[in-house]
Structures are given as C-alpha cells and as structure tokens.
Amino acid sequence: MNTAEEIDVAAGTTARHDSRRTSVLRRVARDPRTLIGALAVILILVVVIIGPHLAPHDPGDFVGAPFAAAGHDALLGTDILGRDVWSRLLAGGLTFVVQGVVATVAGVGLGAVLGAVISLLSRRTGEFLLSINDTFIVIPQILVSLLIITRFGANPWVLVSVVAFSHIAHTTRVVRAATLRVVSQDYVRAAEGIGMSRAQIVAKELFPNVLPVLLVELGIRMAASFVLLASLNFLGFGSSGMEWGRMIEENKGGIAVQPWAVMAPVLAIAILLIGMNLVRDGISRAVSARSAR
Amino acid sequence: MEGIRGNQQASRKRGFGPGGRTAFAAATVAVLAVVLTACSGSDSGSGATTSPSASASAAIVDGGTLRVGITSLSTSDALDPAESSTAGGYAIAGQLYDTLTEYDTEGKVAMRLAESVEAGKDASVWTVKLRDDATWSTGEAVTADDVKSTFTRIFDQKLPPSESLSYIDPDQIAVVDATTLTFTLKEPTVLFPEALTSPTVSIVPQDFDPAAPVGSGPFVLGTNTPGTSVTFTANKKYWAGSPHVDSLELISFADASAQVNALIGGQIDMASGLDPSMVSTVKAAGSGFVVDNYATSGTLTWQMNVEQKPFDDPVVRQALRLAVDRQQLVDQVLSGYGTVGNDIFNPFDPMYNSTLAQRSADPAAAKKLLEDAGYTLPIAVELTAAPLTSFSDRLNEVFVQQAAAAGFDISFKSVDSATYYGDAYGTYPLSMSYWGFLGIFDQAALTIANDAPYNATKWHDDAYDKLYNEAVTTVDTTRRTDLVHQMQQIEYDSGAYVVAVFLDSISAYSDRVAGYSTYPNTDGGNGYHFNTMGFTS
C-alpha cells in the first residue's frame, strides 16, 4: 500500500468523523429548545467571567442605604449593607460557579472512579463495598456536611470538599451499575481477546460507554451542588467570600422590601441550570435521533 | 452587666458576674458608697417599674398573653440562676427572680429587691436592706436568711458566681434582722452594688430546687421547652405590682427573618433584639407595628493582641483605629441603629471622657503612619470571630474592607463560638468580643487593668494601672472622674481595643402593645422588663 493511499485512508476517516460531528451539531443547532438553553448558559457564563469587569460600582462600595429600592444609581437596588446588587451579581458569580463546578466535577469524578473500581472487583467484594458506600447515602448529606464544616471551618476548600463528598456515594452507585452493564457486553470480551490491558479496556471501552450516564449524573449533581452550597450558606455554614450563595443568604431577610437582592442571584443560578439541562437534553435527543436512523 | 453576651450562638461561654478577682483586691478603697446609696435608696418602690416611657401605663388594659420572640433561647439555658450563663438564661432569670440591684432606664445602678445597699466606713462592709413587701411566689416573705442562703449555696456548691464574686466571704454574711444583713468582704470594693445586678446572683429561697424553681420575680414559670420556648404566668402578688399581662411566652427564633415573619403574621406580639437589617421589613409591613430602639453601652469591639505581630507596635494599633470608618459601620451595617464609639468604653457612665476628639476615618493618615514606621504594605493579619450577633459577620466584613484602604490585608475567619473559645483562644492576633452593661471600672477590671482576666488584647500599661488603682480608691467624684479621664486618654492614645460602635437595642411590636421603655445597660427588648408591658386593647 503506497503512502498516498494511506493518507487518503486517514483523510477519509477524518472526513467521516467530521461529518458526523457536524450532523449532531446541526441537529442540536436546529432544536430551538437547545438553542435557548445554550444561549442561557452562555449568557450566565459571560456574566460570570467578564461580569466583574462590567460592574458599574466596586462590589464592596456602599452606594446607598441598606435595602434601598432600585434606582438610577443601583440598577437592582442595594443589599443588606447598601452595596449595589447589580455590581455584586456581576462580580459574585465566578467564585460560586467555580466552587459548584469544581465540587461537582471532583465529586462525580471520584464517584465514577470508585464506581468503576467496585464494578471491576469480584462480586462479593463489590457488594460489600457497595453496602459501605450506601451508608453514606443513608446519612442525609446535609448532616454530614454540617459536621465536617464545623470540624474544618468554612473555608472555600472545605466547602468544595464537602459538596464534592456529598456526590460520591450516589455517583459511585450509578456508575457501578452502568459499568456493570458495559462490562457484560461482548465488545469488552472482544477487547480482552485482542489482548488489551485492563487499563486500556477501562479507558477505551468502558469509559466512553459509561460517559453518557456520567454526563446525566453530572447535570443532576451540578444542580445539587449549587443548591447545597446555597443551603449551607443559609444555615450559617457558608464561606464569607462574596458569591451568589452568600448573596442569597445575606439578603433573604429583606426579600419583602428589596426582593432583587435575593432574586437576582437565584435567577442567575436558575437560568444557568435550566440552560444546562436544556442543552444536555438537546444533545441526548440529537444523539438518540442519530442512533434511531 | 455580665461580660459577654451574644444574641445568638454567642456567649454561653462565660457565666460570671463582674469580677472581683485578686487583681481587684489591692485596688479597693473606701467609698463610692455615697454615690451608690444616692442612686439607690430614694425611691425604693420603683426598682424595675420606675420611669416607663410616657406613653405607657395609662392606656394598658390588664390581661392577655404577651408573646415575645427572642433570638437567644438555647438548650443550655439554666433555670438555676446561679448556673445561668446564656442570654436566654438571663432572660428567664429576669422573670422568675429578683436581683438585689439592677440597671435602671438610664443605665444606672438602682435598687430592686434591696431597698438600699450601703457601704460601711469603707467598702469592705456592706449593709443590704431588703424591701419588706417582697414575697416568694409561694406566698412567704423574702427574708435576709434567704439572701444569705443564696450566697452560701453559691459558695458551697462552687457555682459559677463564686469565682467572679470571690471577694465575698460566705462566712462573713451576717443576718441582722429579717430584712437586713451585712456582707464583710475579703477585699474592699466599691463595685459590690454593681455586682449584685447580675442575674446569676438572683435571690432564691432557702429550699431552692432548680427543677421546680421558686422566685420572687414578676412571673412564675409555666412550661419550659429548652431551646424552643418558655412560658410564665403573672405573679399577681409581685411587690412592684402585678404584671399587666396574665402570661408571658418567650419564643426562640434562630433566624432573624423568621422572628420578623412571626411578628408580621401575628404569631408573636413583640420581637426583641431585632437585627437592624430587619427594621425596614417591619416598617414595610404596615402601620400595625412599632419599631422602638434605644442606645446601649453594648459594643462589638475588635481586640488587637499586643503579644502578636503586628499589634505589638502601638503605631499599627493606632493605624487600624484610624482606618475604621465608624459612621459607615453604623449607617451600613447597623442601618443607623447604633452610635459611634471612640475606642473607650461605656458612654453611659457619668465618668465617661467625652472631651476626647471623636476619631474618624483617615486611611491616608493611617497608611502614612505605617509607612513612616517602616512597614511594607499591606500588612497581613487574620481576624478570628464567632458570629456573636446575627450581624457581627457583616460588621467584620465591612471592617476588613475599611482596613484594606489603610494598608491592612485582613483575612476574616468566622468560626462558631465553641471553636472560638477552643484551644486557640488567646492567640488570635485580631478578634472580636461583645461587651456590654459594664461600668467603666468593671470594664477596666475585667478587660484592661492589672492583667485583667478577660483581656484578650494582653495590653498592659503601668501608668494606666496606676491611675486605675488610684481611681477606685478615690472618694472625690471630681478627682475620680479626672483620673478616669486620664485612663481613657491612655486607652484612646495607645490602647488595644477598637471600640467603633455601640449597638442599639431594637424591638418591634404590635401597636396593641404598650409600656416600652429604655434600658441602656441591657440588651433585651425593654430590658426584659415584661411586667411593665401590656396590651392597649
């Protein structure tokens, strides 16, 4: 086989892959719900990332009396200390979103690894470890979180760890089930048959096929992360930094007089999560539409 | 009066009365008795009930249940006053028992169960004369023997006040007649009448049983659900007159919004110890509610530990004090419900030095001070504080921000009080405390002078101590005031506390409630004097 043909082969493969990608993308792009979702996510991410530079006031500056109504100086009114809600909304997203995302990715990632490992062990060991794992499902997470935060203090690392920890047990369970389903498939046998190593099988056969389950789990857990972060703040176990979760907590007392101080971050979080869900649903619809052909 | 009290999770920590400790001993002297008796003896009948605000009593119709939402009940609230160490415990004790003396509506020491508390020829012998119309809720008269047994019980059982009242010699309490007894102190102190305002030395009968508490106070215990609510019924035979209401409920709210919601929803009649940020919510709820407030000597103060860097350098301390924008703290954090402090304590004390120039924010000057002293800015410091009140975190947050403008990089670590008072206590370079209801001498004795026991700043100044020691032995008011002014000048110039704000006590109540008055040396709504309150219809 000459070189030219080899290149051709490679090119052919790539072209095919590209066309597949575009077709999913096109399908996604044609779906109005997915588009709305994507726009929502992008909007919030833009706010989160470049928001701090757009804030009309320094988020720490006092621009009026506490809980002042919206006015020309403060687009969304002021918060409990008289600071500009709009500026704080713009500036406070990054920490919150980063904390939520890091916690979710870490927790789901760890859970995925544990789930995969448990599923590869012998049935007996696996089931034993699983019932230990279930213990952490049985103890309501918020209780454990309170204890851990009290123990280690409410710094951002601890918060992220606690939230991450709260996901591990569930994800482990979900991923183990998904992995067991994949492990029993013949293509894993085939991979063994051509002499792929365990690590290779995990990375190349199991992982890509557990990934869809993992992505769904990630979406659910992401919402849970944000909610837990906000709830911990509410119970007085949050960090003292400036972020959306704390905004909700600080200003909740003034909701009757200055609802924006609470609702602005709540809506921002809601829009982000709703957008993420729409996109995720859209992608799975597009993929399944492809599969159904 | 007691050292530290937080509204919420604060200060179950220290159940002590004002402290006569060894430190105190040396510094004792004759009298003050003149002053003390002067402000006491006169209108003995009045005690708690004197000077209710003008609007009060006339319109009040007796009867009804007064439901008061407070933020501070906890499961550690004790029914035994001597074991009491919590704000909730004090609130309960205030209803069930009487103290011999108390702080009145102007923040001065007044008589309650005592008709007079008079020093002998020096401050080592005190004669306490009881009012003769006081009875226990069981109907028997309160006698000098009861007072004596209250103290012997405290010392026999080594209850907490035995530590703070160590200058009292339980064996030297002599019953003169049914309503008179004398205390011969181990160490003379003019602070004796003030010390007796502490709820922990509430007078209890000789056969006192904490499980079925009997007192002489305005109310009798109904049901107690620790940490949730306590109910009382009126003591119709109370010596100062029966309370206006038939019964009283103290209901705990962990969350300030829930407290206000309950008021607006008509589930409580009064919200006591309101978070300043909730005032606008109450006001927005309509005309059916009244918000009342009075200035108190209570303060959340920052403590700079002079044994730790960088506060070992007075320049740094002065710079930090210059960095604080006090008015901003009052306006933004306290929604205006507070007064500006000047780094010295208790503005309600007649000896308070009001001649000192009000310190105001000057971050540029602060920076210059630091730079001139050779510091490279910013100076990094950690601030450790417990959430002593619902707004103390916010106070710290703004404080940190203000300090940043003056070249301080303060990282704020909020820990709960159990952690705060844990092993690391005393080593925090910068921390926050709640002080209230102490006279200037008391404050000095506890937190400033002569290696005071609760001096988290570790600040020590020989000149100050000398002045203090002299002041507490000085009879002449003018001279003593002058000495105190000098003490406060030293505190002002080189002290280690940042006393930036004094907190208002804020209450909101239904417009059907009347009888509210001010008690600058107590934090609870109406100074927890619920017997003077009632409904107008």
Add this chain to the structure above:
Amino acid sequence: MSSAADIAPGPALVTIDGLRVVVSATGETILPSVSCAIPAGQIVGLAGETGSGKSTLGLSLLGFTPPGLRVADGSIEVLGHPMLTLPAAQLRELRGGAVSYVPQDPAAALNPALRVGDFMAEVLAAHGVSDREVRQERIAELFAAVGLPDTAGFARRYPHELSGGQQQRVAIAIAFALEPRLVVMDEPTTGLDVSTTLAVVDLVRRLSHDAGASVVFVSHDLRLLMTFADRILVLLQGEVVDDVAAGRFADEITHPYSRRLLASLPRTDRRSPRVAGPERPAIGLELAAVSARYGSTVVTHDVNLRVAVGECVALVGESGSGKTTLARCVAGFHDDYDGDVALMDKAVPRSLTRRSAAERATVQYVFQNPDASLNPRRGVGESVALAARQTRGLSRRESRAEALRLLERVGLRRDHLGALPHELSGGQRQRIALARALAADPDVLVCDEVTSSLDVSVQAEIVRLLQELQWERGLTMLFITHDLALAQVIAARTVVLLHGEVVEQGDSRTVLHDPQHDYTRTLVEAARATHVGE
C-alpha cells in the same frame, strides 16, 4: 398481487385497500399502498426482511399503528369492521376476541408482574367471560390444547418461570382463547430453537384448522413459511412484490427479490465443504476432557474435541447444551473448567489474562450478536485497526491500511470506515466483527451462532464469506450453531452436544443423513421440515 384472487377461495375475511403508512415526523413512507384480501381459514405468510413493513402491515389488521407512524390513506376491513375508523370501545372488543395477536418475543410481551393464568383470565374477562369458574376451566382447556400442563400450579407461574417455548405456547393459547377469526402472528418463532419452532408451527396449524381461523404469519424465515403457510406474500420496502401459494412458491414467484430470498436459503445439497487446506496435519484446536462449571453447576461433562489445522468443525446443540460455554473456554473468556484446551498443539492457560499476547491472537471469537460485540462509540474502522495494532504491533498508519483492506475483503466500502456500529445494518456489523477477528491474523476462529440474529438472505452471505475466508487463510474453525443444515453447509465434521455431553459426532453428511442418536434425529427432522432441497 394479481394472483391473490386465484388462491383466495371463500369470501374475504380481511380486505385491505390502498393502505399507506408513513412516519408521522418525516413523512417517510413505510407502506406505500398495500391492497389485498384474506379469506377465512387461510394461513398467510408475510415474508420480507427487517424494515420491509411486514410487522406494520400485520399490526394494522388489529387497527393498530405503531407510535411514530400514521396511516395516511386507505382502509382495512376485518369481518366487515372498518378497523381504522372504529370507535375505541368496539376496537377493544374485537382485539383479543375475533382478531387476536401473537407477539414476536413472548418473554418481553408477557407482563413480568402477572401470573400467566391471571393474564389469560383477564383477557377472557375483558371479553365478557365474567364467571370465574368458567374462566378457570377455559384456561385449563387452552393450556391443554397448546400442550402445556393444565394444572392450577402452572397457571400461577410468572412468565420468567417458563421456558421460551412455553411462553410462546401461552401466547398462542391466549390468542386462540376466544375463538378468533383472525390471528396475527408477528415473527412468533424468532427466538426459538428449531425443534421448538416446529412444534409451535404445528400447533398453529392445528389450532387455526380447528377454529377455522385465518392466520397472518409474519416472518423473515422463508423456509418456515414455505413449509406451513397456504399462501405467501413477499414484502419489499412496503410493497407486496409477490403473492403466491406457498406450495408453488418456487415456481410462481416473479419478482427478482423473491428469487434472491429463495436462493439465499442454505441448501443442504450444495457443494460439500472442503476438508482441509494445504497439508497441515497438526491439531489446530483440542479440548481434552473439558468440564466447564458456573459455580457449582457443571455445564459440560468431559468433552473431548479435536479440530485439525484448517478444518472446520460444527458444534450443534440447542440453547443450554453448553456449546457456547465450550467456545468461551477455548477463547479464554470462561476459565472455570477442568480439562485442557490446546491451540496449535500447545496447551494454553485457562484465563485470558494469563495467556500471552501471541496466545491471545491465536484464537479469535466472533460473537452471536454484532450489536453488542462492537463498541458503540468507536468507528468500525478503528475497531478493526485497533485489533490489528493490538495483536500485531502495527503502527497506527499500518493498522489503518490493514483495516481498510479487511473491510473491503469482508465486502464493505471504504466510506464505512468511520461509521459507528449503529449506522450499519446487522449484516454489515457482523462483517465488521469478522474483519476485527481477522485483523488479529488468528489461526483459530470461533464463530458463536454468528448468523442467528441476521435476516435469512444476509445469513447466507455471511456463511459464504466465512467459507471463503476459511479457505483463503486455512483457518481452524469451530462453528457453533443450532441448525444442523447450516452445520452441514459449512463444516466437514459435526459434533452434537446435548446437556453438555457429546452424543454424536462424525462427518457432517453422515450425521445429517444417518443420525444415530435420538436427539440428533429430532434435530434432523426439524431441519428437514423447514428446509428446501431435501
């Protein structure tokens, strides 16, 4: 179409006129325009490949359109009822009563949470049999009629407690419970063994005869239809391309597609397979006293088997006979056994993980179901290339070229290289699986029922391809099947397995024509009954 009238004697029970069914979302046509009539008492076979619309047509007789599809035009009359416009209540009366249905996969179609007797009783009750006693009697009668135990204990069983054959019998019993005039059977024998299939078909014929019911039998198994239907309709892309009497199928079909269908049936009289390639006397595969276990259950008993290099041996038996387990022992997927497995004259470790790379590459396995044997997220070309890289240490570039070569060899186009498995048909996927096995350049190939999940015309192509490859490469092959006829086509030697024991083995022809063991004889009968050319 035209000949329908000739073979339709009595008055029409079913009249379909211009039925057009489309996909609701896209408007894509499933059935372009079908017209036909079915007289009473006739067994009509609906033949065609997957996707030909035969199930849709069958279901439409019950007035049912699968979700996502829509009847765009036409009408269906059954017993004088316009099925497409009938009010729901009347339709419900008809369904399960005068017009009944037997599902494709009874394992999925029987409610796992209902006892089979209860479900039958419910169907009876839904059609007015309100007396409990009467229902019980009728159920017992029906069970007896379909050859199931008529005990109360059996009726109390749950579907999962029945075998596949029993489940299908239950389904048939339910379909015939209320003296139907028309029974639609949707591939009712797909999952069944040959002998069970035969029994089921017999039963259907008897019952329809007794009840005088018409049967519409949807199947892709042409030879089965030819043995038992009265008339066969061949569907291609939703169109009836041939409509002939079953007995004269071979003679009367006109459409090229029907011819192709017929031609693709494995014919037992075709050329005999080669015995071996070039002279290589060594043993390619040997099983010595292999007793495989699952935990404490022993599934094979001292099985001995030798396959010479370049020889193809068929391992025949019904499901549960242990043939797949043996194959998995060979491949190293199952290591819980006593005895020895040797490949190319060399004993190999039991577990795959202990086998060397070379030993792994020596034997490759082709799985029954190509849907599950290819990683759904990997391009098929890459799957083949990966195998080549992994077993032969080829570079990325080399392996890709090799994959392309193999793909073309197994009859796929170069642009299939980047496709994902679900974008290909079942037959194409099985070709890819084969290509992947070949990419390892194995000496021994184990084929586990590789054709059983494929449409019949595709089966033949795959078998042909296997034959060619075996010849070209001199592969040692173990071919597992439940179909004796197929075994004879591909393998020189056949080994018959029953309950984990070898009951007969020998030259394929001899086994097929002169079976010794009783069990083999039933297998042969089953094969004969459904095969042409005998």
Add this chain to the structure above:
Amino acid sequence: MIVRRLLAAVLMLFVVSLVVFVLTQALPGDVVRQMLGQSATADQVARLRAELGLDQPLIAQYLSWAGDLLHGDLGVSLTSGEQVSTMIGSRLGATASLVVVTFALMVPCAFVLGIAAARRPGGVIDHVVSGAVTVILSLPEFVVGILLIVLLATGAFRILPPTSVIPAGQSLWQHPQLLILPVLTLVVTALPYLTESVKSAMRDELGSEYIRWARLSGIRESRLVIRHALRNALAPSLQVSAMTLTYLLGGTVAIEVVFNYPGIGSALVSAVTDRDVPVVQGIVMIVAAASLVVYVVADLLALIVTPRARRRAQ
C-alpha cells in the same frame, strides 16, 4: 436474600454509628470548656470530664455509647442535662409529622401527575413536569420557603401563619395550619423529582411490548395503566420514593430554620454549634436509622411487587 439484606442493613447501621461517632468526636472546641466557661479551673474541667466519661479512651467511649444505643439509651445532653431521648422526642415527632404529611401528600400527587404525563408524552402535563423539575432543581428549598412566606403569609396574601410557632404546651396537631407552609414548601421542592421518576418509569412500561400486547388483546386502557404498567413501574418508583423520603429527612434542616419549626433539624444545628455531642449523635443516628429503614422497606416492597426479583430472593 432478605436475611442478607437485613444483615447488610445492620452492617450499614454499624458503619453509620462509627462515622457519626468519629465525626462528632472530631468536632473542634471542647464541650467541657464551653460548659464551664472561661473561668473554669483545671480541676473543674477534669472533674466534669470524668463525670461525662470524656476521659476514657475513644474506643471505650464508642463502645459504651454504642452499647447504650443498643439499649435505646441515647445518653444525656451535655448542655441541658436532660435525656437526649426526652429532649428530642417531641421534636422528632414534629419532624416526623412534617415528613410523613409531606410524603403522604406528595406520593399520590406524584403518581397521578407522573402517570398522566406518561400517558401523553409531549403533552402539556409532560412539559410542565419536565419544566418544573428543571426549575425546582435549581432552587434551594429555603428560597422556595421564603418566597411562599412572602406570597402567602406576610406579603401579598396574609392567609397563612408564616412560622410554625406552636403555642407552648400544645401539640402540633392542635394547630394543623402551622404545617401548611412547611409542607407546601417541601412538596413543591420534592414533588417534581418524584413525578419525573414516576413519569419516566411509567413511560418505559407503557411503551413496552407487554402493554402493546395487552392492548392488542383488548384489555381496557385504565386497566393497562393501573394493573399492568403501574405494577412494573412501582419498583423503580419505590426506590425513588425512598430516596425522596430520606431527602426530606435531611431537607427539613433548612426548612425548620426558615419556619422556626420545632423539629430535629433545627435542634441539630444548634446542638452542633453547642457541641452537644450526644444530641448530635442521637439525631444523626435516628435520622440515619430511619433512612435505613425506609430503604430496606422500599427494597422489600420492591421485592414484593417484582416477582422475578422475588424469586431470585428466595
């Protein structure tokens, strides 16, 4: 199998007790110092430590705690000196009422809505349910609670009590209106998730082969849904119901604070702050044990409604 499951439950309870014990022991600060105050002498501290058994080695402390636990003795509160069981008894009842009422209202709603949505995929109910899930999932329950208070109690409509303050000496059940808002909040937060689960389980079942066949056998639609599909959708829905129930057990913590509800959630928060270790341990153990029971019961119920699994269990 059932025995094994129960054994697993016991094992889990043991692990839970270990986790709870270790976590609570690791809390910073010192309850003794906290109780005695700053002025306590070393002597006093030591005496109280001995009195509370805190001077024992950790393992001994665990064993004695776990031993007492087995006898149903949760120990004595360090702050109030009361028996933990009497202290949290009434609060436990209040929380249990909250959770049970919520659950009892929510489950039928979820099933009715879920089934209705599943019967018409892509219909109005289906969309509303999916939309609500997404929105509610992103709202912390305390935000929902606060919004409901503003809407129904202190703001636009003042028709419901904003907090759950029970008049002293009376029980919650004498004032059922106090339950309305907290229950409503929990229902609103937890309902969509359960509904969605029921919906997808039912949709799977209704799309299954056996439903198609039953339909083609002339079984009535209502029976198809209730007797045929629901039976099979029950097992997965039970699992999610159990999850929801345990979520509620934990979710009440924030709700109790919002409504000043006298339950164990708020008691736990203050016990943690007070370092009242026996109370914390008691509450967490009770909640964990309750969740465990819920899971085991759900498992067993699932076994009962799933004949196939039941057979495997035997």
